[in-house]
Amino acid sequence: MDAKKLDYNFYQRPDVVQIAEELVGKVLCSQIGDAPVTSGIIVETEAYCGRNDKACHANNGLRTDRTETMYQAGGVAYIYLCYGIHHLFNVVTNEKDKADAVLIRAIQPLDGIDTILSRRKAEKIRPPVSAGPGRLTQALGITTDLSGANLTDSIIWIEDRNISIKDTDIKSTPRIGVDYAGEHANRPWRFSLKNSDWVSQ
DNA sequence: CATTTGATGTTCT
DNA sequence: GAACATCAAATGC
Numbered sequence: 001m002d003a004k005k006l007d008y009n010f011y012q013r014p015d016v017v018q019i020a021e022e023l024v025g026k027v028l029c030s031q032i033g034d035a036p037v038t039s040g041i042i043v044e045t046e047a048y049c050g051r052n053d054k055a056c057h058a059n060n061g062l063r064t065d066r067t068e069t070m071y072q073a074g075g076v077a078y079i080y081l082c083y084g085i086h087h088l089f090n091v092v093t094n095e096k097d098k099a100d101a102v103l104i105r106a107i108q109p110l111d112g113i114d115t116i117l118s119r120r121k122a123e124k125i126r127p128p129v130s131a132g133p134g135r136l137t138q139a140l141g142i143t144t145d146l147s148g149a150n151l152t153d154s155i156i157w158i159e160d161r162n163i164s165i166k167d168t169d170i171k172s173t174p175r176i177g178v179d180y181a182g183e184h185a186n187r188p189w190r191f192s193l194k195n196s197d198w199v200s201q
Numbered sequence: 202c203a204t205t206t207g208a209t210g211t212t213c214t
Numbered sequence: 215g216a217a218c219a220t221c222a223a224a225t226g227c
Contacts, residue, residue: 046219055219057212066211084209086220103219134220144210177219 003027003159007152011074016093016100020047021172021191023091023158025165028107030156032141035115040107040130040140041163043196046175047189048090050099055181058099069148070099077156079137079147086134087143091151091158105176105190106131108198109139116140132200169194176200 006026013019029039048056050070057080058067069078070092078090078101090101107130109116116139120129130139137143142156151157172188179185192199 048219057219064212080219081210083218083220084211088219090219105219132221175219180218 003161005152006158006160008073008075011091011093011151012095013074014094014098016049016102017047017189019091019093020045020102020189021170023102023104024170024191024193025163027110027159027161027163028089028104028136028140028156029111029159030140030142032155035141036112038109038112038115038140039159040109040116040136041198042104042106042158043108043198044104044106044131044190044192044200046103046105046191048101048103050094050101053181053187054184055175055178056099056101061099067099070101071097072148074100075151077142077146077149077151079142079144081144082134087137088133089137089140089142103133104136105133106192106198106200107136107139108196127197131198165193 023042023045026042027039028042031037050058058070073096074093076092078092082088090103092101094100109130120139122129130136171194173190174186175190
C-alpha cells in the first residue's frame, strides 16, 4: 500500500488556494467509534482566506467561539454547523493566527462502503451519497464534536495514495453559495475533478 | 421534470 | 428578527 498521511509540511504552507487544488485526488479518512475506517477521494474543494475574503467566516480577523479553530496552526479540522443541520468539514491551513481553510465539498467513496451507506440510509452507492459538503460529513460520520481535531494524529486524516490527477483534469470555477460576498464571490477558488460523477451540482 | 419550503444553530443587526 | 459555505421532501407543471 502506498498511502502517506499528509503532515504539517503540507498544511502549514501559506498559499491556501494552492493547497485547495492539491487536495483534489487525496483521500479523506475517518474512523469513528467502533465503525470500520471510511474514506473517499476528494473530488471538490473550495479555498477560504481569513484576510480580505468576505465569504470567509473569519474575514478581517473576526473571531467568535465558532471560528476560533480557524486561527489554529494548519493541520486541524474546522467543522461547523450550517443552517442548524449540516456539519461542514474544513481543513485549516497556514500558520497560527492566519485563518485560512479549505472546505471539502464532495468525495468519491472508497473504503467502508457499507458503513457509509448505512449512515446515509442509502442502498446503492451513487453520487447523492457523498456529493455535497453536508452529505460527505454524514457519510464519514464527521460532526462538530471533531472540530479542532488534529489531522496528523486523530480519528480523521487525509492520505496521499498517489492517485494521479493531471492538472488539466482539475477545473477551477467560482465558489458556490456565496453570492453575498460581492466581488469576492467570483474568485475561481473552487476546484473540482473534471468528468467526475461525484462532484456536487 | 422545476420550483418552493421546512428544518434549525450561530452570529449579526 | 434575519441571514447563512445545505439538503430532502413536498408541490406544481
